[in-house]
Amino acid sequence: MSSETVSLTSAQRLHFDIYGYVLLENVLTDDEIERIKNALYRIKDDDNLDGTRVYLNWRGDHHAHMGNLVEYDPALLEYAAHPKLVPLVEEVVGGAVRLEETEAIINKRSADADLDELNKRRYNPTGFHRGTQHGWGTYMEQNKFHCIFVKTLAYLTDVGPDDGGTCVIPGSHRLTWNQSEMIDAALSDDSLVHQVEASAGSVLLFGESLIHSTTAIRSDKERVILIAGYTPPMVREWPGNEVNPEFIETLPEEIRPLISGSDSWHWRRRY
Numbered sequence: 001m002s003s004e005t006v007s008l009t010s011a012q013r014l015h016f017d018i019y020g021y022v023l024l025e026n027v028l029t030d031d032e033i034e035r036i037k038n039a040l041y042r043i044k045d046d047d048n049l050d051g052t053r054v055y056l057n058w059r060g061d062h063h064a065h066m067g068n069l070v071e072y073d074p075a076l077l078e079y080a081a082h083p084k085l086v087p088l089v090e091e092v093v094g095g096a097v098r099l100e101e102t103e104a105i106i107n108k109r110s111a112d113a114d115l116d117e118l119n120k121r122r123y124n125p126t127g128f129h130r131g132t133q134h135g136w137g138t139y140m141e142q143n144k145f146h147c148i149f150v151k152t153l154a155y156l157t158d159v160g161p162d163d164g165g166t167c168v169i170p171g172s173h174r175l176t177w178n179q180s181e182m183i184d185a186a187l188s189d190d191s192l193v194h195q196v197e198a199s200a201g202s203v204l205l206f207g208e209s210l211i212h213s214t215t216a217i218r219s220d221k222e223r224v225i226l227i228a229g230y231t232p233p234m235v236r237e238w239p240g241n242e243v244n245p246e247f248i249e250t251l252p253e254e255i256r257p258l259i260s261g262s263d264s265w266h267w268r269r270r271y
């Protein structure tokens with residue numbers, strides 16, 4: 001990892017604290033994007049993943065969801081340990097992190113989609129959810145918001161208004177409202193929902209207490225995203241995202257604790 005200090009600008013930190021997310025533009029190079037996409041398409045077309053720890057689930061024939069990716073290709077490992085991203089994650093978690101999961105989605109419009117129906121709404125979130133809650137998965141320290149479960153979501157294709165940008169309920173990361181009441185309220189008024197649109201190479205940094213969703217695609221474009229989740233090191237990986245200890249042994253020493261969580265309870269809040 002580079003010794004150069006990488007941190008959020010005060011405007012990015014304020015955006016994160018107010019809304020629960022911030023879009024980081026132009027993070028990945030064209031070469032990184034191509035290498036990551038090649039690896040993800042190979043997984044999507046791989047009919048023998050048995051010898052790997054990768055999982056691939058199809059949600060209809062238009063939506064491939066895959067996970068536990070770091071052992072499959074160096075480009076995917078490099079994203080999970082990205083020196084421009086991990087320090088920003090640590091800033092909002094509040095200290096050192098471990099990789100909790102990696103997942104990716106390659107999706108397009110469903111062949112059965114009713115475009116007239118999709119065009120009736122400004123956005124069509126397919127399933128709002130969150131991975132932790134304000135109150136036990138978050139804390140305030142020195143007036144800054146922190147979340148113990150944070151994701152970086154990289155857009156690997158350009159995502160315009162009709163291309164399935166991630167939908168979020170801005171500000172929901174700091175609310176203790178009942179989740180379904182909050183979702184119902186936001187779905188009744190589109191102005192409470194924001195759809196993230198981004199160019200390929202941009203990364204959405206968000207706390208998992210933020211309610212968010214995949215969005216149905218209206219255009220003819222296929223979307224590709226790669227996500228890495230992080231927690232403090234004493235927290236477990238998401239089930240199914242256990243990385244082979246033998247693979248971890250082969251990694252450079254400086255990224256081993258990030259991938260394995262070996263730092264465990266030796267955690268000190270740093271931010």
Ligand SMILES: O=C(O)CCC(=O)C(=O)O
Pocket residue numbers: 105151164165166167212213214215225227
């Ligand atoms: O598909 C997206 O844009 C959002 C993915 C998502 O909901 C998640 O990472 O939990």
